Amino acid sequence: MTDSNRPLRVAIVGAGPAGIYAADALMKSDTAVSGRGVSIDLFERMPAPFGLIRYGVAPDHPRIKGIITALHKVLDKPQVRLLGNIDYGTDITLDDLQSFYDAVIFSTGANADRALGIPGIELDGSYGAADFVSWYDGHPDVPRTWPLEAEKVAVLGVGNVALDIARVLAKTGDELLPTEIPANVYEGLKNNKAVEVHVFGRRGPAQAKFTPLELRELDHSPTIEVIVDPEDIDYDEGSEQARRNSKQVDMVANTLQDWAIRDVGARPHKLFLHFFESPTEILGEDGKVVGLRTERTQLDGTGNVKGTGTYKDWDVQAVYRAVGYLSQNVTQLPFDDQAGTVPNDAGRVVADDNAEGAARFMPATYVTGWIKRGPVGLIGHTKGDANETVANLLEDSVGFAGAANPDENAVIEFLEGKQVPYTTWQGWYRLDAHERSLGEPEGRERIKVVERHDMLKASEPDRAN
Known part of the structure; x- marks a missing residue:
């Protein structure tokens, strides 16, 4: 059982709208207001957050990209930490996450x-x-x-x-x-x-x-x-x-x-x-x-x-x-190739069916967004997904086995021990400032940095901007 004297530790794999909406729902949840609180780490494969909005919305749609403003406010919260440039399945596995977190939510989208x-x-x-x-x-x-x-x-x-x-x-x-x-x-x-x-x-x-x-x-x-x-x-x-x-x-x-x-x-x-x-x-x-x-x-x-x-x-x-x-198979999770989704019941990942035909769920493992329901609907529709998934996570939380090593520094030590060059939310602010500085001489809001190594360099804390 998890220790109710510490915050509920949750990992979210995927820092696009679906994952960030899930983080927001967690912070607004009964768990947060009951005094226990939550501690959330968002893991993102790209060096920068925002997923579909940064890499799936046409560049001449600034109105849609304005959704980033709302997502920014979520990631600015002290209960949330961004860990970017981390490839789930390679840099960190589900077994690793389950040792550091009480629950894991996958919001890996469809690409x-x-x-x-x-x-x-x-x-x-x-x-x-x-x-x-x-x-x-x-x-x-x-x-x-x-x-x-x-x-x-x-x-x-x-x-x-x-x-x-x-x-x-x-x-x-x-x-x-x-x-x-x-x-x-x-x-x-x-x-x-x-x-x-x-x-x-x-x-x-x-x-x-x-x-x-x-x-x-x-x-x-x-x-x-x-x-x-x-x-x-x-x-x-x-x-x-x-x-x-x-x-x-x-x-x-x-x-x-x-x-x-x-x-x-x-x-x-x-x-x-x-x-x-x-x-x-x-x-x-x-x-x-x-x-x-x-x-x-x-x-x-x-x-x-x-x-x-x-x-x-x-x-x-x-x-x-x-x-x-179409979503792609997520390592260590069941996958429905036809639907392109992880089998789930209202966000709870279904491992298989028992002899009576009832669903058996993977412990403390959840999905939200397109990996949950398929790539349909607008970006804002993922809010409802997140609320449903988080509600079930919270309902299940009393029965969680609990992380073996829930200290917030433990996962950082793990990544640094593997020499994974991860980025942070502070790093995004540096990259954001760098992209804006590239656009300023031309009167443009920003010029997007493409090369991964350039994104990592711009995210480092020793940059002047």
Whole structure:
């Protein structure tokens, strides 16, 4: 049993929004106010915190990146400690964490692309959304260059990630220069040859997963002409019901309708939003993408679609699939490969089922965020995940076996003994100041540092800034 005279020690693996929301929920919990308190360490694979917001949100979305302000306030709390540049499974294991903490929460997110099983997916010029997003967001573990030779590009998917990719491909490098993009990304986008971007959705306007604001932002660029075919504006009873049930769905449909009936303007880059086109094959020649084949679909009355048997080939030289993210297997935890999640019951990790078919839980081990429920919903939705997981953790806490070595210095001594070059919250302040200083001469808020060793150097306490 844990010693109730000391704070409850909790490790959170993953310092993105999901992990930070879990830390916030813990500090606001009954345990914190009952006098015992909590002591939380957030372990992050990257040298910097904020996960998806730093490495998954398009650079021209400062509004979404503003969520960092709220997350900052959580990490500023004395009960929380950030330990960055630590690779779970290599630098520290679940057994190690269980020796230092009373409970462990995994919030490792989703950073891989969901598979799309159509012929030609392996061709040169066929890309996953996650890889491209990582490149333009300056992720240190991906190549520094990206092939942007295609003049006509297809984007598969009708969610916000697809819009981000289409918008970044359609904008000029100079339009994106005022953002935080690093020099290598600017150089790549400045030489981007794309003049046509085609976004394909299998179903209709009422089934698109865009948020209204993200969709309308497409039309704000002085270089992008957004085009919708009037023949793609169609609704059945299921679609009309979806519009009646959701203000957001109706707003998206209205925006698309307005674009479909307007005259096409003269902006130099064309961005086409296609509906009722189901990708069936990526066409290749000499191992490279030369086109995309789609089957025309039609509504079936319920909001779903069926194929019509009519196919069309589109002249494109690159295809980006934005059909969903997928979490990756977490060492020492069970994993559902199909769902891309750790099996759990309201955040409690399910080890297996007993003979009676009842779930057996891994002791004091929990999940939250996309690794818990899959990569769906907006960033703010992870708050509900965190609250549910933390509530169950607290309910279970009376039965925790307790950490063998809960002293806060013990894990630091362990990491230093292994010579792991970890970063801290104070180190983030130094890196943050350094990035802002890089941007200041150019009138930019910041320029993101890409190289891991440069991030580590900027985080060190002996830097002047």
